[in-house]
Amino acid sequence: MKIREISVRSVEDAEKLMRKIGVDEIGVRVMSPKTSHKYVYMKDMTLTQCHIIKQVALANNTDAAVHKQVVTGRIEKSDILLFGTVKQLGYIAKSLSHQQFKLKEVANEIERIIKVRKNRIWKFRGRKIDLTKKTAIMGILNVTPDSFSDGGKWTNIDNALRHCETMVNEGADIIDVGGESTRPGARKVGLAEELGRVIPLIEKIKQNFDIPVSIDTYKSKVAEEAAKAGAEIVNDISGLNFDSNMPDIIARNKMGCCIMHILGTPENMQKNPYYEDVIDEINDYFNVSMMKAKEKGVDTDAIVIDPGIGFGKRVIDNLMILNRLNEFDIHGVPVLVGLSRKSFIGKVLNLEVNERLFSTVGAQIVAYMRGADILRVHDVKAAYDSIRIAEAITNEADVE
Known part of the structure; x- marks a missing residue:
């Protein structure tokens, strides 16, 4: 006889142990809520x-x-x-x-x-991304001259396509194309300029790769034209709040819908942001934005939410959001996190943007451990390898 304490981190862990013992399925269902x-x-x-x-x-x-x-x-x-x-x-x-x-x-x-049980099958435009099996990697492809991390690198369409190919080969599940920088204090870009940056690239990506493309925009006209070009997801940093037509466009085109939280606008969001309770206030925001989407016909299965790391947040807000990420599961939809190379990392460790790879990977692993379903990243290879090994450990994968 041996007796020891055992680590049970979730209902799924408890159910797995009960099945290992040999408990029948009725017993597993009866005892599961008690664990x-x-x-x-x-x-x-x-x-x-x-x-x-x-x-x-x-x-x-x-x-x-x-x-x-x-x-x-x-x-x-x-x-x-x-x-x-x-x-x-x-x-x-x-x-x-x-x-x-x-x-x-x-x-x-x-x-x-x-x-509430979080839906982890993301459905849009006839596709399904099964987030129960792995954390999805969304590779960032900014065709902007002024993004905080990679501004100017991929403005040439041939360079952008080569980078897209690299990210696909490194394990990206989604490519997120953006034509307007939303870093703090960034200038607004006109509709024609944004369309000229993103539409030709989306068309080329769809011609060359079988991978879902996300359009990072808060403008409904850009989303509509991107859908015609083959984009399947709208990643809206405004949480559907800057353009009232956005939910209609997403619903009509049966697109995936990323609802991000932001306090203010990119121009003013980092001017003394303050919350009484950051988690509570972000959850209230998601309730309102998700209702807007559903009222216009966006399927719940098409929605993911993003707490908006760095978008109107103090350093402590960002740290608290990541540590308490599972509190957003109350909405029953997947959670996307974009923290790659962001300024809170630099402020904690006194690092420049190009020095934040290792600390980004560490923060992404914590996000995964706290329940992130999708990670939006600059460095696909580093994210892919670190998250896959974290998944193998936490799932006790039987790999030979």
């Missing part, structure tokens, strides 16, 4: 709500943390941290659903949280 612990944070709850939620939690063999003055009544409101297994939280939600004091709304939110 998953979740934490639910509630803001500005009344004292009555605090007392009832805590008592219901205790009755279900778990607990809820509240402000120390709730018991004395010296404060009017408190936040609550409720925690327990999925099964316990389900019982708590059921009990609260019969209560007054707006606790039915609380119960509905708890139910929503425990039931």
